[in-house]
Amino acid sequence: MTDPTVLLRGAGLRSTAPRRAVLEALITRPHSTVTDLSQAVDGQLSNQTIYNALDDLANSGLVRRIEPAGSATRYETRVGDNHHHLVCRSCGVVADVDCHTGEAPCLTPASSNGFARVDEAEVVWWGICNTCAARPQG
Template sequence: MTDPTALLRGAGLRSTAPRRAVLEALLTRPHSTAADLSQAVGGQLSSQTIYNALDDLTSSGLVRRIEPAGSPTRYETRVGDNHHHVVCRSCGTVADVDCHTGQAPCLSPAAAPGFARVDEAELIWWGTCTDCALSQA
């Protein structure tokens, strides 16, 4: 389902214009930053409105927040599956990487004191995308 109104209502959220605009932009632009989303909606929403919408969408489970070290926070609508990410060290491009093992968590900690269960590991690989590798050659 890719209808923003139906997705919002299905997640128990009111279908407001800012939420629809942000969700619609994310559906076609995975791994967007808040600045990317502002540009995608033509600058018609304030930064605070975009962040409020992202918080609501993330809290409801419609959107996933990823935070690669040294990179702006990014958002995507691919949620509920066991996938990870690879980030280009040169240009910052982010791509999805399906889990090799297929089951969460992909890694098991040696110890998790104070935790009854560990059910997810967030992995981020770093490398050089094909475009950057070609331009550096």
């Protein structure tokens, strides 16, 4: 496990207790929501403190926001690559999906529509996870 203090300082952030706690929770629990993170830190941090830490972590590039349509915003520490996500329609579990067609961006738009640079493609696939598929329908 990478030391949160080293990561924070390397990103130019002060290593505060809330930032360390949130980052440590995300390292062990990828794709967490604020509610998940609150539970992970045993309610020791207010939701506002968690949001503030996440905002700092995301703005520094240590954390990536994932915003699947109709789902709570989730956060992960896997940054710097162009991977995508698969979301279960039933339970909401999120899984990483590696981009298999090349370097970022693996999906090139047909037109840049006046953008000077395109550097990321975000794809979300939806389906039913194995656990939910195995549940009796009723």
